[in-house]
Amino acid sequence: MKQVMNYDPQQLIAPNTMLFVRKSDEVNWKELNKIKHLLIVCDATEKLQNRAATSITIIYVRNILQAYFAFCTYYRNLFDLPVVAITGTCGKTTTKEILKHILSTDMNVQTSVSSKNEPRQSLPYLLGIDDNTKAAVFELGLGNTGNISYQCQVYQPTIGVITNIGVHHLDGCKNLEGYIKAKSEILDGIRAGGTLIINSDDENTKKIPLSTYPNKVFTFGIKNKADIYATAVQFAAKGMKFQVHINHKTYQAYIPGYGEHQVYNVLAVLAVIHELGLSVQKAILRLRTFEQMERHLQFSEGVGGSTIIDDTWTNNPTSLEAALKVLDSIGKGKKRYLVLGDIKRLGQFEKKYHMDLGSLVATYPIHTLITIGSKAEYIAKQAIEDGTTANVYMYKDTQGVYELLKQQLDRKSLLLIKGPMSSRAMIQFAEQLKRKES
Known part of the structure; x- marks a missing residue:
C-alpha cells in the first residue's frame, strides 16, 4: 500500500491506499x-450494505x-x-529543526514538517x-x-522532550492545570526503557507527576541543577555564546x-x-551552521533604516516574555518599538493574561x-495603568499603523512585532515593515 489514511471527502485518494472509514463518515462511493x-x-456494516457494486476490498472490524x-x-x-517526540509551549519547532540539522549530517532522518504538528498528520509522518x-x-x-496521547500511540517514542510549559490552548484544556496535565500525557507515551528530557528551570514542568514515571529522566537548565547545563551565557554576533557542561566536561x-531561550x-x-x-x-560544532528559522525573532533592516x-x-x-528579554538586551541606545497582536486560545482567561x-x-x-486587536487592547490599557513611559497606541487592525511608524x-529604532500565526494581516504587515522604504 502506498498510503494509509482516514476518510476525508475533501482529500484526493491515490491508488494503492488503505482507508479507515468511521461510522460517522459520509462516504462518497461513486x-x-x-x-x-x-x-x-x-x-x-450498514454503511457497506448501501454501497454500489464495486471491486473495492473491504475489511470489517468491530472497533x-x-x-x-x-x-x-x-x-x-x-x-x-x-524516535524522538518533542512537545512544549515554546521552542519545540526550533528544537526539532536544530536536532534534524545535526542528525541529518550523518544519517537519514524522518521528521515532521515545519510546525505542522496536528494529530491528523501523525500517521503520514510515521509512514515516512x-x-x-x-x-x-x-x-x-x-x-x-x-x-x-494519540500521537504517542502512533509514534511510540523512545525519547520524549518537554521544552517548557507556559500558558496556551486554555480553550481546549480549560485552565493551566488542565494544560499541564495534557502535556504530561507524554509520560505514558514513551516506550519502556526510554528517556524523558525536561527543563529543570521551568516551574510548570515541575508540576508534572514524575513520581509515577518509571523510565529515566534527564534534565537540562541554566539556573538550577541539571544533567546538562549552560553557563557564561552572553549575546554575541548574531547569536548566543555559552559553555555547555555534561559528564564533568565543558564545551564552548x-x-x-x-x-536565552535559544540556549535552552x-x-x-x-x-x-x-x-x-x-x-x-x-553536535556543538554543527550548531554554528544552523540557519535561523524565518519569523522566529528574525532580524531585518526596515523602514527608515530601522531594525x-x-x-x-x-x-x-511565554514567547512574548522571551522576546522582550531579547529586545531589552540588544536595545541599549535604541528607540524600542513594540507592536503586539492578540493572543489566541486563552479561553476564559484571555483578559487576565493579556493584562498580566x-x-x-x-x-x-x-x-x-502599539497594540492591534481587541484583546491586545488589554495589554495597552494595563501597561498605561501600571505607569509605562511608552507612547501607547491602540488599533483594531493594521490599517493606519504603517503610516504612523x-x-x-x-536608524536608531528597533521594532519588535509579534502576532498570532493565524493572522495573515500581521504577517503581511511585518513584511511591509521590512521593505526598507523611507
Whole structure:
C-alpha cells in the first residue's frame, strides 16, 4: 500500500491506499469506486450494505480505533530505531529543526514538517519511516486534552522532550492545570526503557507527576541543577555564546539566533544527542551552521533604516516574555518599538493574561507600544495603568499603523512585532515593515 489514511471527502485518494472509514463518515462511493487497488477498513456494516457494486476490498472490524492503532503499532514495530517526540509551549519547532540539522549530517532522518504538528498528520509522518531511516524526530502539537496521547500511540517514542510549559490552548484544556496535565500525557507515551528530557528551570514542568514515571529522566537548565547545563551565557554576533557542561566536561558553544531561550533549545537537543550515544562535541560544532528559522525573532533592516525583529511565528505569554528579554538586551541606545497582536486560545482567561502581559511590558523601557486587536487592547490599557513611559497606541487592525511608524522609524529604532500565526494581516504587515522604504 502506498498510503494509509482516514476518510476525508475533501482529500484526493491515490491508488494503492488503505482507508479507515468511521461510522460517522459520509462516504462518497461513486468517487471511491474510481480508485484502483483500494482497501477499506470499516466498522459499520450498514454503511457497506448501501454501497454500489464495486471491486473495492473491504475489511470489517468491530472497533475502527483499535484497528487503526493496531496497524500503527504493526508498522512502528517494523523498525528498530530511536524516535524522538518533542512537545512544549515554546521552542519545540526550533528544537526539532536544530536536532534534524545535526542528525541529518550523518544519517537519514524522518521528521515532521515545519510546525505542522496536528494529530491528523501523525500517521503520514510515521509512514515516512522506511528501511533507510536511522532516526525519527516528531513534534507533538497540543490543542486539546488527549492529543499527545494519540500521537504517542502512533509514534511510540523512545525519547520524549518537554521544552517548557507556559500558558496556551486554555480553550481546549480549560485552565493551566488542565494544560499541564495534557502535556504530561507524554509520560505514558514513551516506550519502556526510554528517556524523558525536561527543563529543570521551568516551574510548570515541575508540576508534572514524575513520581509515577518509571523510565529515566534527564534534565537540562541554566539556573538550577541539571544533567546538562549552560553557563557564561552572553549575546554575541548574531547569536548566543555559552559553555555547555555534561559528564564533568565543558564545551564552548555558539548558536545563531538571539535569546536565552535559544540556549535552552540547544541544551534540549544536546540532551537528546547524549541519550542517543552520539558525540556532543561534534553536535556543538554543527550548531554554528544552523540557519535561523524565518519569523522566529528574525532580524531585518526596515523602514527608515530601522531594525525590524519579526517574531510573528507564534504569540503566547511565554514567547512574548522571551522576546522582550531579547529586545531589552540588544536595545541599549535604541528607540524600542513594540507592536503586539492578540493572543489566541486563552479561553476564559484571555483578559487576565493579556493584562498580566501589560504589567510585564510596563517594566521595560519601551519608546512606543502599539497594540492591534481587541484583546491586545488589554495589554495597552494595563501597561498605561501600571505607569509605562511608552507612547501607547491602540488599533483594531493594521490599517493606519504603517503610516504612523513610517514617520517615526529611523536608524536608531528597533521594532519588535509579534502576532498570532493565524493572522495573515500581521504577517503581511511585518513584511511591509521590512521593505526598507523611507
